[in-house]
Amino acid sequence: MQTTVINIKGMTCMGCVRSVKNVLERIPGVSNADVSLEDAQVTLQYDAAITGIDQLKQAIKDAGFEAI
Numbered sequence: 002m003q004t005t006v007i008n009i010k011g012m013t014c015m016g017c018v019r020s021v022k023n024v025l026e027r028i029p030g031v032s033n034a035d036v037s038l039e040d041a042q043v044t045l046q047y048d049a050a051i052t053g054i055d056q057l058k059q060a061i062k063d064a065g066f067e068a069i
């Protein structure tokens with residue numbers, strides 16, 4: 002299991018936080034996505050054999066936010 006932090010730009014409220022969390026936790030291999038509005042970041046736990054950082058960032062972009 003891999004843990005990584007991705008910074009996210011564009012989240013303004015708890016609705017955004019929920020969107021990002023839902024989108025990420027739906028990806029196969031992701032076991033936990035802990036999104037912080039205050040810190041503008043997500044702490045992800047995922048299986049690197051199933052998914053990767055590029056796919057996770059893409060999912061954040063597809064949801065309408067910027068992954069840095």
Ligand SMILES: [Cu+2]
Pocket residue numbers: 012013014015016017018
């Ligand atoms: Cu929002």
